[in-house]
Each structure stands twice: as C-alpha cells, then as structure tokens.
Amino acid sequence: MTVRPPASGAHGVPAPGDAPDDEATAWMREHTRRHALDADSARDLARDLLAEADTAGPIRSTALRPPAAVPDPTRRAGTDDDEADETGADDMYQLIDSRLSRGRRLRHALTMTAAAAVVLVTFAALTYSAGPPAVPGPAIGERNTPTSAPSTEPVDDELEAREHLAEHRERLRVRLGSAMEIAEGKAKGRAIGADVRAVFDRRPHYVVFVVPNAEPLRLIEVAIDARTAQVFETGEIEGELDDADDRRTVTRFIRAGVTLRKAVGIALKELGGREKALPLEAYFEDHDDDLTIDVVVLTPRSVEPVIVVIDAKTGKIREVGEPGDDEDEEREHAEHVEWLFDAARDVDIKLTTAIELAQVRTKGIAVFAELEHDDDRWIYVIGLVVKRDDGDPGMVEVVLDADSGEFLHIERHRHGDDDDEGEHEREHHDENEDDEEHEEDDDDEDGHEEEAG
Amino acid sequence: MSAVPRSTPPPAARRATVHAVQPTRGRAGARPRPTEAELAMWLRRGFAYARTLTRCDATAHDLLHDAMLGLLRHPGTDWTAAYVLAAIRNRHRDRRRAAANRRVVSLSVVRDPDDGAGIDPPDPRAAAPDGGPTAAWHQALDRAVAQLADSEREMLFLQAIEGFSGREIADLTGRPLPTVQSMIHRAKSRIREILGPRRDELGIPTAASRGRDR
Numbered sequence: 001m002t003v004r005p006p007a008s009g010a011h012g013v014p015a016p017g018d019a020p021d022d023e024a025t026a027w028m029r030e031h032t033r034r035h036a037l038d039a040d041s042a043r044d045l046a047r048d049l050l051a052e053a054d055t056a057g058p059i060r061s062t063a064l065r066p067p068a069a070v071p072d073p074t075r076r077a078g079t080d081d082d083e084a085d086e087t088g089a090d091d092m093y094q095l096i097d098s099r100l101s102r103g104r105r106l107r108h109a110l111t112m113t114a115a116a117a118v119v120l121v122t123f124a125a126l127t128y129s130a131g132p133p134a135v136p137g138p139a140i141g142e143r144n145t146p147t148s149a150p151s152t153e154p155v156d157d158e159l160e161a162r163e164h165l166a167e168h169r170e171r172l173r174v175r176l177g178s179a180m181e182i183a184e185g186k187a188k189g190r191a192i193g194a195d196v197r198a199v200f201d202r203r204p205h206y207v208v209f210v211v212p213n214a215e216p217l218r219l220i221e222v223a224i225d226a227r228t229a230q231v232f233e234t235g236e237i238e239g240e241l242d243d244a245d246d247r248r249t250v251t252r253f254i255r256a257g258v259t260l261r262k263a264v265g266i267a268l269k270e271l272g273g274r275e276k277a278l279p280l281e282a283y284f285e286d287h288d289d290d291l292t293i294d295v296v297v298l299t300p301r302s303v304e305p306v307i308v309v310i311d312a313k314t315g316k317i318r319e320v321g322e323p324g325d326d327e328d329e330e331r332e333h334a335e336h337v338e339w340l341f342d343a344a345r346d347v348d349i350k351l352t353t354a355i356e357l358a359q360v361r362t363k364g365i366a367v368f369a370e371l372e373h374d375d376d377r378w379i380y381v382i383g384l385v386v387k388r389d390d391g392d393p394g395m396v397e398v399v400l401d402a403d404s405g406e407f408l409h410i411e412r413h414r415h416g417d418d419d420d421e422g423e424h425e426r427e428h429h430d431e432n433e434d435d436e437e438h439e440e441d442d443d444d445e446d447g448h449e450e451e452a453g
Numbered sequence: 454m455s456a457v458p459r460s461t462p463p464p465a466a467r468r469a470t471v472h473a474v475q476p477t478r479g480r481a482g483a484r485p486r487p488t489e490a491e492l493a494m495w496l497r498r499g500f501a502y503a504r505t506l507t508r509c510d511a512t513a514h515d516l517l518h519d520a521m522l523g524l525l526r527h528p529g530t531d532w533t534a535a536y537v538l539a540a541i542r543n544r545h546r547d548r549r550r551a552a553a554n555r556r557v558v559s560l561s562v563v564r565d566p567d568d569g570a571g572i573d574p575p576d577p578r579a580a581a582p583d584g585g586p587t588a589a590w591h592q593a594l595d596r597a598v599a600q601l602a603d604s605e606r607e608m609l610f611l612q613a614i615e616g617f618s619g620r621e622i623a624d625l626t627g628r629p630l631p632t633v634q635s636m637i638h639r640a641k642s643r644i645r646e647i648l649g650p651r652r653d654e655l656g657i658p659t660a661a662s663r664g665r666d667r
Contacts, residue, residue: 024641027648028613031598034591035510037500039493046492049518053486053525193631209631221635240634243618249630283629286620 022239157302164303168278171204172196172226176279177264179229183208183222184261186231191260192219192253195281195296196226205232211254217241219250253284256291256312260284263315267295267308270317280305284312292318344371347378347402354380357405358398362386371402378402386412486525487532495532496521498615499541505610506545508599520544534615539625590655597647604628605640612637 037045180191189212196206204226212218219241223233241247258266260282271277281296291312298305307321344351355366364384372379382398399409487495499521503513520541524530598606604626611617611625619637623630648657 022641024609024644025613027594027644028598028609031594032501032505032610032614034595035501035504037497039497042493042496042500043489045496045518046489049496049521049525050486050489050492053522193629195632207635209635219631219634221631237631237634237638240619240638243620245621246619246630246634249620283631285629287624 158300161302162300165278165298165300168199168280168298171199172278174206174224174226174229175274176206176282177261179206179224179226180208180261180264180282182224182229182231183210186210186222186234187212187220189213189220190254191282192250193283194260195283197223199226203227203232209237211250217247217250249286252286252289252291253312256284256293258293258310258312258315260293263293263310263312264295266310266315266317267297270308270320271297271299271306276300277306340371343373343378343402347371349380349400349402349405351380354400354402354405355382357400357407358382358384361407362396362398362410364396379408491532492521492525495537498534499537501614502538502610503541503545505606505614506542506603516541516545516548534617535621535625538611538615542625587656590657593648593651593655597644600647601640601643602636605636605643608633608636609640609644 176194176196180194183194183206184191187210189210191208191210194206194208196204198204206224206226208222208224210220210222212220219237221233221235221237222231224231241250264279264282267282268274268277268279276299278298279295280298281294283294285292285294293310293312295308295310296305297308307319308317309319309321310316311318349357351369351371355369358364358369358380359366362384364386366382366384368383370381372381378401380398380400380402382400384396384398386394386396394412397409397411398407400407486492496517499517500513503516503520504510507513507516520537523544524532524537524540530536601609607626608622611622612619617625619630619634622628622633622637626633628636648655651657
C-alpha cells in the first residue's frame with residue numbers, strides 16, 4: 001500500500017519545486033509546524049493504536065464508524081434502504097437494516113425520543129421541585145425557572161412557516177434573481193453561486209460570485225444590500241483559481257446550458273411562483289462531471305427550506321427535497337436510536353437503577369443521564385447537582401458501567417464567577433487506566449485534581 | 454460573511470450529506486492496514502487537521518484516537534487523504550453535536566472540552582521572560598489563527614497544508630466551490646490584516662528570509 005503524501009508542503013515543510021508561498025500560507029504552515037505531533041509520539045501512538053485495534057471486538061460505537069458517518073453521495077439518486085449495506089456501515093448496522101423495516105425503526109426512534117423526553121422532563125421537574133434545598137444559588141435557580149421549561153402550547157407548524165416566510169420577504173425586499181442580475185451587470189460576467197447572509201442582522205444582503213466574461217479566468221464576489229439593492233462591496237478572490245482542477249470546474253459552470261438565474265426561475269415555477277416561494281441560494285455543483293444547480297427556496301409549508309436540484313444541461317428538475325427529507329440524516333438517526341434501544345434493553349443495570357446508584361453515591365440529584373458506548377463497553381454518564389461540604393453548589397458527572405454497576409469515574413466541578421476558573425476533582429475507578437491518568441496529569445492545565453479510586 | 458440566516462438550511466451540512474467524500478460502493482472489502490510507519494505518518498497528518506478543527510491539543514488527541522481506531526477497525530477503510538480526513542471531520546462533527554445536546558439538558562456551566570471552543574493556554578515557552586521577537590511572533594501567529602472563523606481556518610489548512618484544490622475542499626466539506634474560495638481568500642486576508650502591521654515589531658520573517666531558510 002502506498003500512502004499518498006500531501007500534495008504540497010504538509011506540516012510546514014515546503015515540497016521541493018513548490019511555487020513560493022504567499023505570506024498567509026507560509027504563516028499557516030509555520031503555525032501548523034509548531035503544533036505538530038512529533039515523530040516519536042506518532043510512532044508510539046501508532047503502535048498503541050494497532051495493538052488496541054486488534055484487542056477489541058467488532059465495532060459497535062458510532063464513534064467507530066467513519067464510513068457511515070460520511071453519507072453516500074449516490075443516495076441522492078433515489079437509492080433505498082436496502083443499499084445501506086454497501087455504504088460501509090458496520091456489521092451491527094447491516095444486521096439492523098436486514099432485520100427491521102424502515103417503519104419499525106422509525107417507530108422505535110419515536111418511542112425512544114418520547115421516552116427520553118419523559119426522562120428529561122421528569123428529572124427537570126424533580127430538580128425544580130427539590131432544587132432549592134439541595135442546590136441553592138442563583139445560577140442554578142435561574143436555569144430552572146419555568147420560562148425555560150418546554151412550552152405546553154400547541155405549535156402550529158404551518159402558521160409558523162407562513163410567518164417565517166413573511167418575515168423573510170419583509171427583510172429581503174430585493175429578490176435573489178434581481179441580486180444576481182445586478183451582480184452580473186456589475187462584474188460583467190456570469191454568476192456561479194449566490195446566497196443570502198445576515199437575514200436578521202442590521203444589513204441583510206446577498207453575496208453573488210461572478211466569473212467575468214474576459215480572460216484570464218477570475219472570480220468576483222459582489223455583496224448587495226437585500227433592502228436597497230445597493231452594491232456595497234465588490235472584490236476579486238485573488239489567487240484561488242490557480243489550481244487547474246478549479247479552473248476546469250469553474251469553466252464548466254459558466255458554459256453550462258442553464259444559467260443560475262434561469263434555474264431560480266425553474267425552481268420558483270415548480271414551487272408555485274414568486275408569491276409562494278422565496279429563493280435564498282443557488283449554486284452550481286459538479287460531482288464527477290455531473291453538473292447540477294441547487295436552488296434553496298423558502299416556502300409557506302415549512303420553516304425548513306426546500307432544495308430543488310436542476311440538471312444544469314437540460315434544465316430539468318432532478319429532485320425536490322422536501323423540508324426535513326434528508327434520508328441520510330434520518331437513516332443515521334434511526335439506526336443510532338435502534339442501536340441504543342437494543343443496548344438499553346440488554347444491559348444489566350437499567351437507567352433508573354443507575355440514577356439511583358449515582359444519587360446515593362453523590363447525595364445529589366440527577367439532571368441528565370445518558371447511555372453511551374465507550375471503549376467496548378456500555379456506560380452511563382450521569383450528571384448530578386450536589387451541595388458540597390462548603391455549601392457551594394456543584395456539578396458532578398458520574399460514569400458507571402452499565403453491566404456491572406461499577407463506578408468508573410466521578411468528576412466534580414465547582415465554579416466561581418468565571419467558568420474557566422472552576423475547580424475540578426476527579427476520581428478514577430478503572431484499574432486499567434493508570435497510564436492514562438498519568439497522561440492526563442501531564443496534559444491537564446485546568447487545575448484538575450485526581451483522586452485514586 | 455459567515456453569518457447564515459436563521460432558517461437557511463445548514464447549507465454545508467445538507468450538501469455534505471449528499472456530496473461529501475465517501476467511499477464508493479463495492480469498495481467495502483477488506484483492505485490492508487497501514488504499517489506502523491505509515492500509520493505514524495497518518496497520525497501526524499491527522500493530528501494537524503484535528504488540531505485545526507479543535508484548536509486544542511488534548512481534544513485533538515482524543516478526536517484523532519477515536520477516528521483512527523475506527524478506521525483501523527473498519528475493514529473497508531480506504532487509506533487516502535480524502536477518506537481519512539473525512540473520517541476525522543465527521544467524528545468532530547458528531548462530538549460537537551453530542552456536546553451541544555448535552556449542554557441543553559445538563560444545566561452544566563462547565564465549558565465542554567469537546568466543544569471546539571477551547572483554546573490552548575499560551576505556550577509557556579513563548580511567554581518566557583527572555584522571549585525575543587520570535588516568541589512574540591509565534592504567540593501573535595497563534596492568536597491570529599485563532600481569530601479566524603472555524604470554517605475559514607479549516608479551509609486554509611486544507612489548502613495550505615494538505616495542498617487540496619478548491620474543488621477537493623468543496624467535496625470534503627460539502628460547501629460550494631465559490632464559497633470555499635471566498636473563505637480561503639478571507640482567511641488569508643484576515644491573517645495579513647492582523648499580522649501585517651506588526652511585521653517589524655514582531656520580527657516576522659519575510660518572504661526573502663523564508664527562501665533563504667529553505
């Protein structure tokens with residue numbers, strides 16, 4: 001196996017034959033070089049990692065599934081759940097995919113979400129009602145005021161979406177298409193990307209990227225006030241089209257059969273016209289020579305915008321992404337919840353028991369609890385508020401093994417006015433972590449205190 | 454120009470879910486692991502990226518450890534820069550999400566070390582009493598880089614250190630090409646704005662002296 005080195009000058013060392021760096025690039029390299037991992041540490045870490053990778057069983061943690069965390073670009077082309085196996089998801093996910101229908105997974109997701117909400121609300125209520133005796137102090141009290149409790153008012157999504165759209169219309173009096181036209185006139189070229197910025201700030205504006213109709217290839221950024229249509233900033237993005245690959249891509253954008261403005265018109269027509277939809281962004285996208293234009297549009301149906309994907313050669317609509325219709329996110333979430341669900345059912349110590357154990361041990365009140373997978377075992381991370389011996393309030397974070405009930409780690413935080421000056425005391429209860437503790441000691445610059453477990 | 458309207462879809466996130474670098478189908482078969490020396494090289498490279506994302510040595514170590522362990526254990530890992538850096542980036546994103554979720558329910562006032570906001574304390578070597586212009590320059594450089602927006606710093610790193618083209622960065626981060634180019638341009642301009650006027654005071658090496666150093 002060959003490992004391709006960085007294209008140029010990694011870790012602050014310019015490669016032979018490199019063009020002279022611009023100043024900022026050289027500074028960034030200097031900064032990176034100063035904070036680099038030294039070769040000896042890298043070798044030691046490599047040895048440890050290779051050994052560690054061999055000692056543990058199959059991956060179960062979301063932390064250890066990089067391919068699944070990187071969604072599959074081909075999913076957009078209408079793939080279904082059955083294909084998830086090939087995306088590199090680990091065995092557990094494949095098992096879930098083959099075993100469960102999408103509907104069942106979603107039901108589980110909803111069940112778990114509801115259960116989590118009940119747990120959180122219950123503990124919030126407990127904390128609120130019992131809070132003052134255990135945890136006096138304005139900081140905690142403020143955070144437990146009823147104003148921060150979840151609202152019981154029914155939420156009218158459609159009404160909210162309409163108001164949201166109206167608010168945007170009010171603030172974006174100049175429309176995206178007009179902004180692009182102005183920018184193209186200003187820079188005498190063709191727009192390849194445009195979006196809206198700072199909608200709710202003092203000066204909502206559009207930024208349009210234009211490639212002028214003249215050699216050499218350049219990229220101009222034009223900022224346009226979304227209320228007055230005034231061009232208030234124009235600048236060339238210098239030096240960023242030096243790369244041949246980038247120049248080729250941009251050339252394809254400006255030679256596409258469909259312009260960005262036309263694509264916005266197509267998207268609006270699809271979504272009911274200017275009266276019903278408000279475009280926010282439009283960009284060319286080039287993936288493996290497949291050129292599309294993505295138009296992001298706000299509609300009265302949801303506060304989440306719709307993404308219309310248009311073929312940049314033919315102008316045909318490839319896909320209209322419904323609000324929240326993000327299959328990858330949804331699938332990922334459902335799988336994660338399903339995995340947690342199985343774990344929560346299978347572990348020997350249930351959540352309620354773990355909380356009781358932690359409360360008894362710390363004499364505190366739990367305010368959050370979470371089942372996590374760490375280092376090939378299931379653990380509970382439980383946060384509690386406690387009253388310390390000196391009367392100050394404090395947070396305690398307890399980690400205990402979800403199968404044995406053993407306390408693995410207890411960390412106490414006490415805070416003054418400045419968070420950064422908070423004191424931390426830790427107890428470790430893992431015989432195998434001696435070495436790590438010493439390493440933490442070395443690295444610990446926040447004044448943590450370690451206590452042997 | 455990094456502000457995003459309240460309701461605009463997280464463009465980067467949404468596009469990333471569609472277009473981000475991803476191992477292609479049918480490539481999930483077992484692949485050879487890197488040797489110890491190769492892995493050490495990946496670790497150095499990965500650490501630089503992880504530190505750029507987190508701005509904290511300790512958090513970068515944790516992030517790198519998790520991501521690399523996952524890559525080693527996954528039989529289909531494609532040991533290419535795009536794949537490895539994407540794994541680190543995704544892991545970082547997951548940790549930030551988890552940290553954000555926990556903050557909502559925890560009532561904790563503790564600054565989470567994984568939230569990416571932690572900046573290493575000043576390097577004691579740089580702050581040494583006998584620190585000359587070099588120490589001050591390094592300190593100023595660290596501060597200047599820390600002042601960049603997270604995304605700008607990441608883009609600049611990927612271009613300056615990894616040598617990625619704008620399109621490769623766009624693929625990795627899920628952002629449109631013009632935005633990537635704009636961010637890199639702004640990052641460079643910002644650093645020049647911060648450090649340029651202090652060139653003499655800090656003894657910043659000039660391009661000519663850098664050339665001689667090579």
